[in-house]
Amino acid sequence: MSFDAPGAAAAVRDLLLSFGADPDSPELRDTPRRVAEFWAERLAGTEADPSLELVPLPGDLASCPVILERVPFVSTCEHHLAPFEGYATIGYLPGVGGTVGLSKLVKVVHGFANRLQVQERLTHEIASALETRLRPAAWGVKLVAIHTCMSHRGARTPDVPVTTQVLGGAWEKEPPGPFRN
Structure with a gap:
């Protein structure tokens, strides 16, 4: 499973929008990228044996x-x-x-x-x-x-x-x- 950082960040942005949050607000602007990085680290074992x-x-x-x-x-x-x-x-x-x-x-x-x-x-x-x-x-x-x-x-x-x-x-x-x- 390869990680698509831009795709993951876009998905988080869409999720925020679906909950009525403003992903462009100062508080949430970097959240999609941070969440994508979090999941990349969290699921790093998928690529290795x-x-x-x-x-x-x-x-x-x-x-x-x-x-x-x-x-x-x-x-x-x-x-x-x-x-x-x-x-x-x-x-x-x-x-x-x-x-x-x-x-x-x-x-x-x-x-x-x-x-x-x-x-x-x-x-x-x-x-x-x-x-x-x-x-x-x-x-x-x-x-x-x-x-x-x-x-x-x-x-x-x-x-x-x-x-x-x-x-x-x-x-x-x-x-x-x-x-x-």
Whole structure:
């Protein structure tokens, strides 16, 4: 998906007009451009394959569980273009694919989150990247998020977290503590 900055700014201008706002007023004059830039940044993960971050480190490293908890993320609901945000727990037990730098796991979470998403798909995309690129003995991804499309409209139920989780390998039957409900 390529980004059309002038087209996006024109669409925002039209949106402002549709709500009866004056996009030529001093307060709103730069809003179409700023909103277009915001969305270009927000959806930057669409152009990349975040799984390519998962390049195993050289050397023979000890095989022990690697689990990152409370990795913050923000994504955008593809149904309402509203944000959802929360925390990811992402982990794996190294196998034949080796280990990877910790920051790479965070980059994978953020890369997949920076797209139009639903939480369920986001969880599966992160898990699939771990499984495919690292070939671990076990892996897990758990996302807990608050969805503004649910808290700010419709049901208007704030502070209701949504949890999604995917476990694979040895952790399907016996997940470590952070992946137990």
